[in-house]
Amino acid sequence: MDSFNIKMDTEKNLLPKDGTVNYFGTIFSEEDANHYFKILHNTINWKHDEVFIFGKKIVTKRKVAWYGEREFEYTYSKITKKANLWTPELLQLKKQIEEKSGESFNSCLLNLYHTGEEGMGWHSDAEKDLQKNSSIASVSFGAERKFVFKHKETKETVSLNLKNGSLLLMKGTTQKHWLHRLPATKKVQAARINLTFRTIDAKDERRGTNDEA
Numbered sequence: 001m002d003s004f005n006i007k008m009d010t011e012k013n014l015l016p017k018d019g020t021v022n023y024f025g026t027i028f029s030e031e032d033a034n035h036y037f038k039i040l041h042n043t044i045n046w047k048h049d050e051v052f053i054f055g056k057k058i059v060t061k062r063k064v065a066w067y068g069e070r071e072f073e074y075t076y077s078k079i080t081k082k083a084n085l086w087t088p089e090l091l092q093l094k095k096q097i098e099e100k101s102g103e104s105f106n107s108c109l110l111n112l113y114h115t116g117e118e119g120m121g122w123h124s125d126a127e128k129d130l131q132k133n134s135s136i137a138s139v140s141f142g143a144e145r146k147f148v149f150k151h152k153e154t155k156e157t158v159s160l161n162l163k164n165g166s167l168l169l170m171k172g173t174t175q176k177h178w179l180h181r182l183p184a185t186k187k188v189q190a191a192r193i194n195l196t197f198r199t200i201d202a203k204d205e206r207r208g209t210n211d212e213a
């Protein structure tokens with residue numbers, strides 16, 4: 001495939017309306033992807049996630065970690081967390097993803113799914129701490145998993161498989177109009193690590209800008 005065709009493929013919008021999702025396929029060689037999987041598995045400050053479901057605190061089987069360029073505070077599912085500072089590898093990955101996507105990011109949420117039986121339910125990533133309509137870049141290492149979008153009103157769905165070393169970009173109004181999930185499956189035994197690079201609209205940063213004005 002020549003470079004023209006590769007560019008055309010990544011510019012294809014997987015959603016029929018109300019948002020833009022581009023799948024770049026594998027952007028890392030298998031060797032590099034496996035290397036990153038190992039490094040992230042061993043160096044990230046993984047913790048079981050805590051979420052509130054119907055007012056009850058649940059500890060998830062999947063592990064999460066939250067990193068950024070500053071110790072951002074970030075609230076989701078009613079729990080406030082403080083970001084860890086970038087590790088050298090995350091900073092390296094962030095730069096590569098920024099080059100590929102043409103976007104910039106200041107934080108990253110990481111998920112570790114130990115087996116296929118761990119997944120993530122329907123949600124959209126439009127928390128108030130995130131910059132409105134900013135892009136989210138999703139990078140996957142390890143086991144290939146199915147990923148599904150569902151339109152909030154029409155309920156139409158779009159599915160794809162996220163490969164080891166792949167990049168998926170969710171842009172514009174995608175979070176406003178579409179939910180997404182990572183279905184649990186008994187067919188996958190191996191572990192997977194997912195990174196979602198995001199842009200936090202930090203409150204103290206906004207205040208700083210106002211002070212100068």
Ligand SMILES: O=C(O)CCC(=O)C(=O)O
Pocket residue numbers: 109111120125138147162180182194196
């Ligand atoms: O693991 C994935 O591919 C998705 C993770 C996700 O949707 C999230 O962290 O918000």
Ligand SMILES: [Fe+2]
Pocket residue numbers: 123124125180
């Ligand atoms: Fe998400």
